[in-house]
Amino acid sequence: MRTLVRPATRLVTVAHGTRHAAGNEVAVQLTLAAAARLGLPATASYVELCSPLYADVVASGPSSVVVPLLLSTGYHVRHDLPAALPDSGDVVLGRPLGPDPLLASAQVDRLLDAGARPGQPVTMVAAGSNDPLAMRDLLRARDLLAGAWGGPVSLATLAGQGLRPADVVRPGDAISPYLLADGFFASRARRESLGAAVVADVIGPHPLVVDLIVQRATALLQARRTA
Missing domain, CATH: 3.40.50.1400 (Rossmann fold)
Incomplete structure (x- = not known):
């Protein structure tokens, strides 16, 4: 058979x-x-x-x-x-x-690759969502990044709930895009992070x-x- x-x-x-x-x-x-x-x-x-x-x-x-x-x-x-x-x-x-600690560690690598100083204040810029559970996840991702980075991390979103980069980014901040790949939101994150000292790359591959x-x-x- x-x-x-x-x-x-x-x-x-x-x-x-x-x-x-x-x-x-x-x-x-x-x-x-x-x-x-x-x-x-x-x-x-x-x-x-x-x-x-x-x-x-x-x-x-x-x-x-x-x-x-x-x-x-x-x-x-x-x-x-x-x-x-x-x-x-x-x-x-x-x-x-x-959110996951491995993503936070990858973000740290991208920040260091871009020239950010360890412990430098960071604004994490995410696409954002109107789903309340998404904001919960983003706040957790922010906290994971702060722990991995060893310095203060603020959260900004480009859409949906949350504050926009213009309201959050401070002069001298490093920007960590919480984005997997280049595209519409990555371009906006770079464009709207005025005053930042360093803008890291997206997390990527x-x-x-x-x-x-x-x-x-x-x-x-x-x-x-x-x-």
């Missing part, structure tokens, strides 16, 4: 998506690096503005674990991503990447982000085996 071999579970990541090609490439780089460590096939997908779209990927593919490349809770995490899951139960959705994706995917795989 012929034995059918089930295909390996696939890693799917889902980023927001941007019209900036370089920003979308960050998701691809992170996904390929994590997949190589996990030994899994993988696909990077996007909520909008770039293909392949997440909804199409999870509807058409094999058994998958999904790691959102999103830094906090918000409408996409709580509504769009779960709504697109197929009824088969073959796709398991994880939680957003942030940092090795610690790869570590985090591998951790999240491994936990989802283990949960599937024990379910």
Whole structure:
């Protein structure tokens, strides 16, 4: 009798998506690096503005674990991503990447790379959301960055709840964009951080982000085996 071999579970990541090609490439780089460590096939997908779209990927593919490349809770995490899951139960959705100490450590590296002085006052600039749970996550991310940085960190948001960079950034601050990739919000963060002494790069395809994706995917795989 012929034995059918089930295909390996696939890693799917889902980023927001941007019209900036370089920003979308960050998701691809992170996904390929994590997949190589996990030994899994993988696909990077996007909520909008770039293909392949997440909804199409999870509807058409094999058994998958999904790691959102999103830094906090918000409408996409709580509504769009779960709504697109197929009824088969073959796709398991994880939680957003942030807040997490690994992201804070990656932000510290970006600050130091940009020339910020250890302990220098920092403003963390996030995209923002109207979801109250997103603000909870952002405040936690701010506190994690303050602990990793060893100095004061303030929070500014570019949309939704919270204060804007113009209301928060002080002369001499270092700016830490709490953004995974270049795009609309990254450009705004740089443009609206007037008076800052240093503006760090976005988190990008940092090795610690790869570590985090591998951790999240491994936990989802283990949960599937024990379910």
